[in-house]
Amino acid sequence: xxxxxxLLAAATCACGKADRAPSPSGAPxxxxxxxxxxxxxxxxDVADAERLGTWSDVSRRWQGQTVRWTVxxxxxxxxxxxDCHVAAFPIQRPARxxxxxxxxxxxxxxxxxxxxxxxxxxxEVAIEAxxxxxxxxxxxxxxxxxxxxxxxxxxxxxxxxxx
Amino acid sequence: xxxxxxxxxxxxxxxxxxxAGALTASASSHREAPAIAEDQYVDxxxxxxxxxxxxxxxLVIVADYVPLLLPTSxxxxxxxxxxxxxxxxxxxxxxxxxxxxxxxxxRSQRKNGATFLYNTGAVDSITSQNxxxxxxxxxxxxxxxxxxxxxxxxxxxxxxWNVGKRSFANYEQVALQAVTTRNGVTSFAxxxxxxxFVDLHVFDLLGVAGAHTTDGINVMSLxxxxxxxxxxxxxxxxxxxxxxxxxxxxxxxxxxxxxVRFLRDERDWDHYGSFVQVSRLGWPLINEVIIPLQDKxxxxxxxxxxxVANFGAYILDPEVPKLLNLVLHANCAPTPAGxxxxxxxxxxxxxxxxxxxxxxxxxQGQTNIDSHFPNGRALTDDVTDTLLTVACNNxxxxxxxxxxxxxxxxxxxxxxxxxxxxxP
Numbered sequence: 037x038x039x040x041x042x043l044l045a046a047a048t049c050a051c052g053k054a055d056r057a058p059s060p061s062g063a064p065x066x067x068x069x070x071x072x073x074x075x076x077x078x079x080x081d082v083a084d085a086e087r088l089g090t091w092s093d094v095s096r097r098w099q100g101q102t103v104r105w106t107v108x109x110x111x112x113x114x115x116x117x118x119d120c121h122v123a124a125f126p127i128q129r130p131a132r133x134x135x136x137x138x139x140x141x142x143x144x145x146x147x148x149x150x151x152x153x154x155x156x157x158x159x160e161v162a163i164e165a166x167x168x169x170x171x172x173x174x175x176x177x178x179x180x181x182x183x184x185x186x187x188x189x190x191x192x193x194x195x196x197x198x199x
Numbered sequence: 200x201x202x203x204x205x206x207x208x209x210x211x212x213x214x215x216x217x218x219a220g221a222l223t224a225s226a227s228s229h230r231e232a233p234a235i236a237e238d239q240y241v242d243x244x245x246x247x248x249x250x251x252x253x254x255x256x257x258l259v260i261v262a263d264y265v266p267l268l269l270p271t272s273x274x275x276x277x278x279x280x281x282x283x284x285x286x287x288x289x290x291x292x293x294x295x296x297x298x299x300x301x302x303x304x305x306r307s308q309r310k311n312g313a314t315f316l317y318n319t320g321a322v323d324s325i326t327s328q329n330x331x332x333x334x335x336x337x338x339x340x341x342x343x344x345x346x347x348x349x350x351x352x353x354x355x356x357x358x359x360w361n362v363g364k365r366s367f368a369n370y371e372q373v374a375l376q377a378v379t380t381r382n383g384v385t386s387f388a389x390x391x392x393x394x395x396f397v398d399l400h401v402f403d404l405l406g407v408a409g410a411h412t413t414d415g416i417n418v419m420s421l422x423x424x425x426x427x428x429x430x431x432x433x434x435x436x437x438x439x440x441x442x443x444x445x446x447x448x449x450x451x452x453x454x455x456x457x458x459v460r461f462l463r464d465e466r467d468w469d470h471y472g473s474f475v476q477v478s479r480l481g482w483p484l485i486n487e488v489i490i491p492l493q494d495k496x497x498x499x500x501x502x503x504x505x506x507v508a509n510f511g512a513y514i515l516d517p518e519v520p521k522l523l524n525l526v527l528h529a530n531c532a533p534t535p536a537g538x539x540x541x542x543x544x545x546x547x548x549x550x551x552x553x554x555x556x557x558x559x560x561x562x563q564g565q566t567n568i569d570s571h572f573p574n575g576r577a578l579t580d581d582v583t584d585t586l587l588t589v590a591c592n593n594x595x596x597x598x599x600x601x602x603x604x605x606x607x608x609x610x611x612x613x614x615x616x617x618x619x620x621x622x623p
Contacts, residue, residue, distance in 0.1 A: 177509035
């Protein structure tokens, strides 16, 4: 009994440490859209969470957001519709964070992506998607999953991510 | 700064001889992350994998732990932790998800607690009564798909520390008595000469000049030699013509600790809960120099199958060549517009998923001479030079000026050199 209580207390303490700025209980079912929802905004929030411990707040605000991002497709990292990652930021900038979003495509959109890029590798594409899963914590690396990915029919020659 | 010309066996690297080269290096994965540096006994340092030089149907895997050990380290000489799981994981179908694991767990014994001595007299046998402090282990094979665990061997002695000439007239004769074969698997656990060779002066502002800084240092080694059919997908060695993802196995080593430790006033500590991975390693130098400080501990806790999702951007745009240029004016190539997809390719051979796994071809016809990094890793491979050259990517071959181990490796199991003596 004594041991059980100690274990419970320890577990409670451990959970509390995961987020020093806990989110309000009873989070709303629908996520309010963010005014700034570029990948650079997300990267900034993740960096802030690292500094401030606001992990669950970042996760709560971002999960479910519709995002319109320009990303870089590398054939070597997107071998199939079931295993496709893209670079969230242009190469040749310092990689401040390691995560590369995993894409889950809407029907026909993987084919649209490969058709759009053709032999161009790497290939910048504009996508619209739902940020369906954001894992951010002090224990494990950040990972991002984008679902219902729709490919913009044209290359985003003039678009750049705000950093 | 030492200039170095090296011949590399790495596919795709051609380059001309170098007249002036920039040099840097670091220990493969010794004390590479802040958290694991505080838990030395479960810090894995290197993984090697090669087709056995004595039986081409066997695969040899070496997993080293507990870095940078001084031979004169008594009275409590180094060992494996009794409260950890040491594992070698094997992916045999290319998805970067481990299918098989070999798991070592250790138990320490003490014959006489009323002395401070590790051994109370000269030791001429691994069963000697003079060997006061001993350790034994259980080796299990785990089906990581089903969780089914099979004991391969149990209550097997760990080779003792090479205390010195007064304790061991013939240390290696005693140590090799720890080599055990059961159920087709040959195993050794114990101290060995540190096989990784490097100039660690890199951490003094990249000041390498060919200093053999790991000479005379020991490490704790786990070595197994297993039939290739034991690790191949569905137990079948792929045909020589097979070039698909099942023609290779991907290997990484890890160490795990129980989630909860209680320190007590009245007795030794207790451990509770499930095991949490605290260290992992496939390729040399990935966590050391590719993963930045902010993610090193997270890397050790994460799984290879998620490496691209979690750390892919670091691989596409590594820091190493920028540092080489900044500090040493190495004239490394800038990261190409498409990023370092060549490194991604090296991490995903034969159509496998990119991950920090040491991959080795296991096709029929593969022999020991084929096993050189990045197709497996032989003990003699100068991976520091290879990886620096890959990272710099300017067609020139560079390195740290340390090209071989101080002690020769052996041609018989466990292949690693005898550990350095505490009192030679």
